[in-house]
Amino acid sequence: MPRFMDVHRGMSGITAEQLDNAHRADLAAEHAEGVHFEHAWADPESGTVFCLSEAPSAQAVRRAHERAGHSVDEIHSVPLSV
Amino acid sequence: MPRFMDVHRGMSGITAEQLDNAHRADLAAEHAEGVHFEHAWADPESGTVFCLSEAPSAQAVRRAHERAGHSVDEIHSVPLSV
Numbered sequence: 001m002p003r004f005m006d007v008h009r010g011m012s013g014i015t016a017e018q019l020d021n022a023h024r025a026d027l028a029a030e031h032a033e034g035v036h037f038e039h040a041w042a043d044p045e046s047g048t049v050f051c052l053s054e055a056p057s058a059q060a061v062r063r064a065h066e067r068a069g070h071s072v073d074e075i076h077s078v079p080l081s082v
Numbered sequence: 083m084p085r086f087m088d089v090h091r092g093m094s095g096i097t098a099e100q101l102d103n104a105h106r107a108d109l110a111a112e113h114a115e116g117v118h119f120e121h122a123w124a125d126p127e128s129g130t131v132f133c134l135s136e137a138p139s140a141q142a143v144r145r146a147h148e149r150a151g152h153s154v155d156e157i158h159s160v161p162l163s164v
Contacts, residue, residue, distance in 0.1 A: 005123050005132050016162050023164040041087050041134070041160035048158050050087050050132065052123070076130050078123035080098050082105040 001036075001054040003081070004061050007074040012047030019049070022070060026051070029067035033060040052078075083118075083136040085163070086143050089156040094129030101131070104152060108133070111149035115142040134160075 011018075019042045026037045035055040042049045051072075055061045058075040065072045093100075101124045108119045117137040124131045133154075137143045140157040147154045 003123070005125070014162065019162045019164055040164050041085070041158075042162040043087070043158035043160050044162065046158055048156075050158075050160070074130075076123075076125035076128060076132075078125050078132070080096065080101045080124040080126065082101055082122050 001056065003078050004053050004055055004058060005076045005078050006051045006053070006061055006065070006072045007076075008049040008051070008065075008070060009073045010047050011042065011049050012044065014042050014044045014047065014049065022049075022068070025068035026065065026070070030064045032067065033064040035060050035064040037064075083138065085160050086135050086137055086140060087158045087160050088133045088135070088143055088147070088154045089158075090131040090133070090147075090152060091155045092129050093124065093131050094126065096124050096126050096129065096131065104131075104150070107150035108147065108152070112146045114149065115146040117142050117146040119146075 037053045039052045121134045
């Protein structure tokens with residue numbers, strides 16, 4: 001399954017609890033789109049959140065996030081990793 | 083040790099071999115700055131590369147990448163992760 005890194009901006013001051021809740025909402029929404037959100041990392045100072053996922057397509061990643069109530073600014077297919 | 087996600091842009095068409103070589107150069111340069119580059123993910127189409135690291139500071143991440151010959155466009159402290 002292809003992997004994706006997506007970027008959310010505009011979440012300045014995000015807390016550990018908010019990140020946890022957002023990830024839980026993603027996990028609840030992912031199945032319908034065949035997506036699995038593996039990890040998320042957040043920078044509260046700049047309000048940037050990075051999410052790594054496995055998914056059939058970038059559109060599926062976007063739909064799953066939107067289903068969970070999260071807009072997403074960038075979605076990158078990342079076929080290469082080390 | 084704090085964790086960072088950094089973003090490199092302008093690497094359109096990056097190949098698996100080039101990513102591997104870049105990561106090897108980072109690993110060779112990291113020790114001097116007390117950094118450890120854990121993972122990297124690359125999107126050859128947009129030329130975007132994401133690197134996850136442990137480091138004492140964002141400046142140390144920047145210096146280690148520059149020591150390896152890589153400019154870096156964004157460096158985010160990511161104290162929160164799931």
